[in-house]
Amino acid sequence: MSEKWVYAFGGGSAEGRGDQKELLGGKGAGLAEMSRLGIPVPPGFTLTTRACIAYRRAGGEPPPGLAEEVAENMARLEELAGRRFGDPADPLLVSVRSGAAQSMPGMMDTVLNLGLTRDVVAARIAAGGDARFRRDAYRRLLTMYGDVVLGVPHREFERVLAAARERQGVATDAELSADSLARVVEEFEALVERHTGHPFPQDPQEQLWGGIRAVFDSWDNQRARSYRRLHGLPDDMGTGVNVQAMVFGNRGEDCATGVAFTRSPATGEPGIYGEFLVNAQGEDVVAGIRTPQPIEPAPGAEGAAAGGLAARFPEAHRELVEVCARLEAHYRDMQDVEFTIERGRLYMLQTRTGKRTGPAAVRIAADLVADGLIDEKTAILRVEPSSLDQLLHPGFDSKAERNVLTKGLPAGPGAACGRIALDADRAAAMAADGPVLLVREETSPEDIVGMHAAAGILTSRGGMTSHAAVVARGLGKPCIVGAGALHVDEAAGEVRVGDRVLREGDELSIDGSAGEVIAGPLAPQESEVLQALEGGGSVSPAADAFLRLLAWADEHRRLRVRANADTPDDARRARAFGAQGIGLCRTEHMFFAEDRIALVRRMILARDPEQRVEPLARLLPLQQGDFEGIFAAMDALPVTVRLLDPPLHEFLPHDDRALAGLARDMGVEPAAVAARAAALAEQNPMLGHRGCRLGLTAPDIYEMQVEAIARAAAARKRAGGDPRPEIMVPLVGTESEMVRLRERIARVVARVLEAEGVALEVPIGTMIEVPRAALVADAIARHADFFSFGTNDLTQMTFGYSRDDAGSFLPQYLEDKILPRDPFASLDASGVGQLVRLACERGRAASPHLHLGVCGEHGGDAASIAFFDEVGLDYVSCSPFRLPVARLAAARAALGRGERELDSV
Numbered sequence: 001m002s003e004k005w006v007y008a009f010g011g012g013s014a015e016g017r018g019d020q021k022e023l024l025g026g027k028g029a030g031l032a033e034m035s036r037l038g039i040p041v042p043p044g045f046t047l048t049t050r051a052c053i054a055y056r057r058a059g060g061e062p063p064p065g066l067a068e069e070v071a072e073n074m075a076r077l078e079e080l081a082g083r084r085f086g087d088p089a090d091p092l093l094v095s096v097r098s099g100a101a102q103s104m105p106g107m108m109d110t111v112l113n114l115g116l117t118r119d120v121v122a123a124r125i126a127a128g129g130d131a132r133f134r135r136d137a138y139r140r141l142l143t144m145y146g147d148v149v150l151g152v153p154h155r156e157f158e159r160v161l162a163a164a165r166e167r168q169g170v171a172t173d174a175e176l177s178a179d180s181l182a183r184v185v186e187e188f189e190a191l192v193e194r195h196t197g198h199p200f201p202q203d204p205q206e207q208l209w210g211g212i213r214a215v216f217d218s219w220d221n222q223r224a225r226s227y228r229r230l231h232g233l234p235d236d237m238g239t240g241v242n243v244q245a246m247v248f249g250n251r252g253e254d255c256a257t258g259v260a261f262t263r264s265p266a267t268g269e270p271g272i273y274g275e276f277l278v279n280a281q282g283e284d285v286v287a288g289i290r291t292p293q294p295i296e297p298a299p300g301a302e303g304a305a306a307g308g309l310a311a312r313f314p315e316a317h318r319e320l321v322e323v324c325a326r327l328e329a330h331y332r333d334m335q336d337v338e339f340t341i342e343r344g345r346l347y348m349l350q351t352r353t354g355k356r357t358g359p360a361a362v363r364i365a366a367d368l369v370a371d372g373l374i375d376e377k378t379a380i381l382r383v384e385p386s387s388l389d390q391l392l393h394p395g396f397d398s399k400a401e402r403n404v405l406t407k408g409l410p411a412g413p414g415a416a417c418g419r420i421a422l423d424a425d426r427a428a429a430m431a432a433d434g435p436v437l438l439v440r441e442e443t444s445p446e447d448i449v450g451m452h453a454a455a456g457i458l459t460s461r462g463g464m465t466s467h468a469a470v471v472a473r474g475l476g477k478p479c480i481v482g483a484g485a486l487h488v489d490e491a492a493g494e495v496r497v498g499d500r501v502l503r504e505g506d507e508l509s510i511d512g513s514a515g516e517v518i519a520g521p522l523a524p525q526e527s528e529v530l531q532a533l534e535g536g537g538s539v540s541p542a543a544d545a546f547l548r549l550l551a552w553a554d555e556h557r558r559l560r561v562r563a564n565a566d567t568p569d570d571a572r573r574a575r576a577f578g579a580q581g582i583g584l585c586r587t588e589h590m591f592f593a594e595d596r597i598a599l600v601r602r603m604i605l606a607r608d609p610e611q612r613v614e615p616l617a618r619l620l621p622l623q624q625g626d627f628e629g630i631f632a633a634m635d636a637l638p639v640t641v642r643l644l645d646p647p648l649h650e651f652l653p654h655d656d657r658a659l660a661g662l663a664r665d666m667g668v669e670p671a672a673v674a675a676r677a678a679a680l681a682e683q684n685p686m687l688g689h690r691g692c693r694l695g696l697t698a699p700d701i702y703e704m705q706v707e708a709i710a711r712a713a714a715a716r717k718r719a720g721g722d723p724r725p726e727i728m729v730p731l732v733g734t735e736s737e738m739v740r741l742r743e744r745i746a747r748v749v750a751r752v753l754e755a756e757g758v759a760l761e762v763p764i765g766t767m768i769e770v771p772r773a774a775l776v777a778d779a780i781a782r783h784a785d786f787f788s789f790g791t792n793d794l795t796q797m798t799f800g801y802s803r804d805d806a807g808s809f810l811p812q813y814l815e816d817k818i819l820p821r822d823p824f825a826s827l828d829a830s831g832v833g834q835l836v837r838l839a840c841e842r843g844r845a846a847s848p849h850l851h852l853g854v855c856g857e858h859g860g861d862a863a864s865i866a867f868f869d870e871v872g873l874d875y876v877s878c879s880p881f882r883l884p885v886a887r888l889a890a891a892r893a894a895l896g897r898g899e900r901e902l903d904s905v
Contacts, residue, residue: 006069010043025240027099044244045073052238086204088123093246096211109218113141135181142188250281268363358387366545376552385862385889394524410515411469412479416456424450443468460486473879478512482807553891560875568629574880581638583877584855627712631723649680691731714756733770735779769793777839778846791856827864862889869893
């Protein structure tokens, strides 16, 4: 049986259905379904996406049988309309519109009024037809066909129209007289012939096929390819082509055209939201040529806007409200519709699932559950986890004008504005007088005080898991990294972007969700959802919907969700956000506080263990206090504490002035401090003397930390609490490393708990972040109670990419599709993921009760979470502000896995 290329709709029936988007495209499927529902749709037919694919494979030739099916359907359309295509006496005019399976608004092409010719226009005017309307329809055809099919630049047509408006002294095209339009048409035809070398086609069949070919070809235009790349859509779907009888919203004051949403696409609030134009056609509403009127007037609106559509077209408005309600109930989702009113009669031209903001997606899903249209599982699957970021972080008013200086990687969502500070200490000092932005070439752990103080962080180097990105997300700070056009000159006290020079103290704004660096001040707007999560104030409808959705997600997910948190404040916030424990407490961040950094540096610069005794003894109670606060905030929940991980040189000051100050504080010669600092410096510190290697060569540092953990747990236990510490050894790559360190850790824990008179189980595990550890996971698992995958370093070491320097080439890799996505932002399942899978399988084969989790930044990425659910991890851990995303993503992963398992039965 030969392929069927064309499906008819309208006239009370349809050959296609609404669930055939892959075949008919979204627009074609919507037109078919509305026809089946008896909704007023101008009749027409759809050329399938398979016809588009066949056309492209044949090098731009229609597949066999397509022309015959188009001719048959045109004959049916003529019969339904009671007019003939190209008939000067009573012509049928058609539109040709694109429609891919997944909506790509504005990316592909449309042509209206096909079938109009000079002879048809002249004949209709001679028969008493409205000359202005006929000429206006023809000039629209000339514009669209000339631009879309013949390649005449659209701006050339606009120049002719602008000159016509100026000659007649009017503001809009709708005010041009019939005589003015006659001259415009002549100039348009001359313009087409001048650019193409041929007259505008006067054969309706040539026009029709020119439009069909143009829509097929538009699948491969630059904007469509870019849209697919940005939204992760495949290039091989093809587009449907919808040929439909024209209805006219531009025949006079009793006609109109408009677009509408069945709920607000910005907030999700119920009601008809949209705009319309009287005496207008098709693209006028979205083209911005004229200012449309709201369908439903805003409270207190005056003038024309006060009446809305109901005042101008009461019957059509009533029917539109009924149709919108019917479509939303039928599709069980918010709809985006297009309509035309001709001589007061309503026609529906499109329905599709409406695009919406993150806040709107959450509210719509929750409200549809309350309305009984969908269940909780469907609501969970409807909301993209990444969209929750929009509700948690402050943002700029979408209508505010932005002077964008440059763009970088959107590493920490949210918006921030403040004065530029080029040094962490200055940022901390300046913050006392108002918000600051810490602007650096890159950050290091030494900058933590300034990062805490800053309203936002901006770096010219680094990637999505650079130090700045990871810490900013943990702090909930807006952050942009890898803004390569930004030249930071700390010595000169300035930042340059091209010819633009900004001085320290100048105001700057950053949009960490969009990656935009914006000149001047913009005021961020506070998140009402964040206030609700932290228990402050009344709960808005958006926040209520957010909390309901997360509660449903918690009921359906298998994975537990922990937080990466390093301070008691972080821990309290994480618990408020729904954390079921801490999966990563980085002890090095505790060392940078003002009351201990000097002690840490004395410990590092000590020549032997004896010189480390005194600073370690003074650091112990400070660390113990930190852990007591964290255990109290996370009472009865597990807290995984990672022992010291970074190389020691990161704790030392980096410039001569700071080194001299340290020497003075220590009472030693600056040369001695400089020599010791130079001795600690490494060529490749990420692969050097850090992690468990430090714990083995300087065991007294780890022993102090373990004692602080055990003492803190004992103190909380005696106070009536339920502390659940877990101790994690970083960077293990061999069995012997794990054996020796476990013995030492267990010995210190046992000694402290015995001295404190407390019985407490303290699991000891390791971070799997070295590829070798994944390969020998069975051997390591025999000595570990848990594995936590540090996928930031595991990705870095597997790819051989420095996460701090990959920004110099990763954007090009993504643009050229060498990589499908940033592997530091979303787990490389086919490479790094296989190491994770292997370690899980081998680890549990050797130790069936081995607990498995992940604490890298991938723990807050939805696609990565789906993989972690599939391989059987017990929990994911991420920064506190990503917890809601992780909770929802874990539920979606469980529901998706359940559906796949049912399908396989």
